[in-house]
Amino acid sequence: MSAEVDSEGPAVAAADDAPSLLGKGGHGGVGDAVRAYLQRVRGGDMGPLPAVGGLVVLVVIFAIANPLFLTERNIANLFTQAAPLVTLGMALVFVLLLGEIDLSAGVTFGVAMGVFVKLTQPGGMAWPLALLVALGIGVAVGAFIGFFVARIGVPSFVVSLGLFLGLQGVMLVIIGAGGTYRLIPSPIRAIQNQNLPPWAGWTMLAVVLALLLAVALLDRRRRAASGAPNPPASIMYAKLGVIAALGAFIVFYLNQDRGTAARSLEGVPIVVPLVLLILMVGTYVLDRTRFGRYIYAIGGNTEAARRAGVNVTLVKWSAFVVCSVLAVVAGVFTVSKVGSADAAMGREIVLSGVAAAVVGGVSLFGGRGRLVHAVIGATVIAVITNGMGLLKFSAGANLAVTGGVLVLAATVDALARKRSGATGV
Amino acid sequence: MTQPIVELRQVTKSFGPVDVLKGVDLVAHAGRVTALVGDNGAGKSTLIKGLAGVQPYDGGEVLFDGQAVSLHHPREAARLGIEVVYQDLALCDNLDIVQNMFLGREELASGTFDEGRMEAEAARALQTLSVKTVKSLRQKVASLSGGQRQTVAIARSVVKKATVVILDEPTAALGVAQTAQVLDLVRRLADSGVAVIIISHNLQDVFAVADDISVLYLGTMTARLVAKDTNPADVVGYITGTTRMTEVDA
Numbered sequence: 001m002s003a004e005v006d007s008e009g010p011a012v013a014a015a016d017d018a019p020s021l022l023g024k025g026g027h028g029g030v031g032d033a034v035r036a037y038l039q040r041v042r043g044g045d046m047g048p049l050p051a052v053g054g055l056v057v058l059v060v061i062f063a064i065a066n067p068l069f070l071t072e073r074n075i076a077n078l079f080t081q082a083a084p085l086v087t088l089g090m091a092l093v094f095v096l097l098l099g100e101i102d103l104s105a106g107v108t109f110g111v112a113m114g115v116f117v118k119l120t121q122p123g124g125m126a127w128p129l130a131l132l133v134a135l136g137i138g139v140a141v142g143a144f145i146g147f148f149v150a151r152i153g154v155p156s157f158v159v160s161l162g163l164f165l166g167l168q169g170v171m172l173v174i175i176g177a178g179g180t181y182r183l184i185p186s187p188i189r190a191i192q193n194q195n196l197p198p199w200a201g202w203t204m205l206a207v208v209l210a211l212l213l214a215v216a217l218l219d220r221r222r223r224a225a226s227g228a229p230n231p232p233a234s235i236m237y238a239k240l241g242v243i244a245a246l247g248a249f250i251v252f253y254l255n256q257d258r259g260t261a262a263r264s265l266e267g268v269p270i271v272v273p274l275v276l277l278i279l280m281v282g283t284y285v286l287d288r289t290r291f292g293r294y295i296y297a298i299g300g301n302t303e304a305a306r307r308a309g310v311n312v313t314l315v316k317w318s319a320f321v322v323c324s325v326l327a328v329v330a331g332v333f334t335v336s337k338v339g340s341a342d343a344a345m346g347r348e349i350v351l352s353g354v355a356a357a358v359v360g361g362v363s364l365f366g367g368r369g370r371l372v373h374a375v376i377g378a379t380v381i382a383v384i385t386n387g388m389g390l391l392k393f394s395a396g397a398n399l400a401v402t403g404g405v406l407v408l409a410a411t412v413d414a415l416a417r418k419r420s421g422a423t424g425v
Numbered sequence: 426m427t428q429p430i431v432e433l434r435q436v437t438k439s440f441g442p443v444d445v446l447k448g449v450d451l452v453a454h455a456g457r458v459t460a461l462v463g464d465n466g467a468g469k470s471t472l473i474k475g476l477a478g479v480q481p482y483d484g485g486e487v488l489f490d491g492q493a494v495s496l497h498h499p500r501e502a503a504r505l506g507i508e509v510v511y512q513d514l515a516l517c518d519n520l521d522i523v524q525n526m527f528l529g530r531e532e533l534a535s536g537t538f539d540e541g542r543m544e545a546e547a548a549r550a551l552q553t554l555s556v557k558t559v560k561s562l563r564q565k566v567a568s569l570s571g572g573q574r575q576t577v578a579i580a581r582s583v584v585k586k587a588t589v590v591i592l593d594e595p596t597a598a599l600g601v602a603q604t605a606q607v608l609d610l611v612r613r614l615a616d617s618g619v620a621v622i623i624i625s626h627n628l629q630d631v632f633a634v635a636d637d638i639s640v641l642y643l644g645t646m647t648a649r650l651v652a653k654d655t656n657p658a659d660v661v662g663y664i665t666g667t668t669r670m671t672e673v674d675a
């Protein structure tokens with residue numbers, strides 16, 4: 001690629017009667033970009049906006065209602081509580097984008113973690129090997145669902161419902177009813193129970209920002225080289241600035257000593273960079289690779305994708321494998337937090353995962369949504385659970401509120417769409 | 426006349442005991458619009474699916490630029506520059522114009538999408554077709570009108586060097602103004618040197634845009650006419666089988 005940036009672009013044969021389409025649609029000044037964004041929002045494409053708004057409201061309410069909510073210790077706790085749901089939500093996005101669902105994602109990680117924990121009991125397998133086995137179970141389950149959905153054409157709802165039931169049976173065989181196995185390997189326990197040293201937290205933030213900046217700058221250079229207009233640089237810097245400020249605030253907060261007088265406790269929980277890694281790699285795949293683009297295309301119009309030469313079967317199949325494997329990772333974060341595995345592991349969480357994605361703005365009809373939406377949605381649900389727990393509400397009240405938020409989010413979305421007359425995309 | 430870019434010779438296609446194409450000849454010339462007309466079930470879609478490589482012919486010969494070629498896979502058709510614009514189900518509503526135009530043939534640079542290049546090439550394709558009705562290339566297709574969507578579908582076919590563009594009933598769902606717009610586009614496409622084959626049930630559209638008219642009747646080509654030397658009444662006769670052509674002459 002040429003480093004020379006040609007602001008005029010290559011020879012675009014400018015037909016006299018056809019003004020160039022380049023440079024239109026929000027690539028003008030900051031004002032244009034803002035207007036284009038507002039128009040999208042008015043057009044029903046609200047994305048995670050309602051969820052972000054809801055999150056802010058919830059945090060304010062809980063902070064006022066209970067001073068414990070915003071303590072460093074609780075915020076750190078919130079991160080580790082949210083990590084499994086955030087990860088499971090991201091896993092589900094891959095199949096939700098196809099317009100499919102995986103109801104078995106929770107019990108899949110239950111089985112994988114049951115096997116993992118049992119294999120790593122004292123005198124057992126080395127944990128990295130056992131982890132590979134667990135991930136392999138994810139691959140196998142995903143391939144199994146994918147086979148029936150993509151090859152045979154059975155609705156994913158049915159296949160994964162069948163697995164949801166069947167794998168619970170497998171769990172009972174592996175763990176035994178009422179049985180519990182303690183999680184032994186300390187590196188896995190560390191994920192949710194130990195923290196990065198403060199300097200590493202800052203390094204993590206710096207690396208993330210550097211990566212985002214590098215990708216953004218590379219994009220701009222490439223676009224300029226092809227003669228495509230760039231959105232104003234100020235918008236890019238503003239976005240990065242917001243992320244930097246938010247990230248710095250969180251790292252600073254988590255780096256405060258939240259321990260007791262006897263034992264200091266500080267730093268970003270180890271799970272945070274792992275979740276960030278999944279988010280960034282996954283977003284890269286969805287936004288910038290054929291596999292990701294084809295997932296959106298299939299979710300939007302399967303037949304059009306097929307005619308465009310997309311291998312629909314393979315893409316669907318792979319998406320189910322990705323979903324199940326990421327679900328197993330969510331399972332790793334769960335056992336790390338809980339410290340043990342029992343036969344009921346993962347049974348409850350899957351619907352919360354779907355709820356997380358939907359609250360964040362992912363469409364159940366496929367084709368619309370991003371990983372970060374699931375992260376925001378999962379955070380909303382985690383904040384409700386955490387905040388209501390602090391306020392000593394019962395688990396029942398907590399579930400009721402979470403359900404209410406889900407319906408509210410879906411309603412806001414439906415109304416926005418209805419008003420704009422947009423189709424189900 | 427010059428050598429046709431595509432020539433079908435005695436192609437046949439059967440579905441089980443049903444002979445749908447019974448030895449059909451068809452030619453299409455660069456820079457000309459060839460209309461393919463015929464009643465429902467005459468075999469028009471079957472004929473073009475063979476050309477697209479989606480549903481290979483059972484027998485007969487396909488000549489491309491005078492050379493015999495095999496068309497057994499969509500990829501082989503794409504390599505020759507044969508593009509099909511399907512009337513329905515052609516675009517993904519949730520993707521934008523550029524993403525739709527490059528679906529299945531994205532430009533990559535070091536492993537990731539070269540969005541800038543795709544955007545610039547999409548703009549160029551729309552410009553060569555003198556498309557003025559779309560506001561932004563990054564608009565979601567869901568927000569476009571029927572005519573604009575058809576425009577994008579047609580532009581999609583020329584974003585990669587196309588030699589033959591086949592349109593299956595491109596105006597069937599459109600109103601008067603948008604039909605005119607799309608026919609205009611079809612004309613410009615041919616004027617840019619592409620061989621265009623257009624399927625239509627609307628003879629008014631056919632006479633508005635076509636240079637040549639080929640009539641398919643029950644799986645045989647019953648007429649090959651030059652549009653300016655014939656009239657709708659005759660064509661209707663061939664379509665319904667009340668008139669038989671005595672001699673097919675190109």
Ligand SMILES: Nc1ncnc2c1ncn2[C@@H]1O[C@H](COP(=O)(O)OP(=O)(O)OP(=O)(O)O)[C@@H](O)[C@H]1O
Pocket residue numbers: 440443445463464465466467468469470471472
């Ligand atoms: N896959 C198939 N299996 C069996 N028969 C088929 C198949 N595809 C087409 N046919 C038959 O072949 C004949 C021609 O169909 P085709 O779709 O080519 O007609 P057409 O000229 O495009 O009609 P229309 O104007 O209605 O689109 C019809 O009788 C149809 O039933």
Ligand SMILES: [Mg+2]
Pocket residue numbers: 469470471
């Ligand atoms: Mg047809």
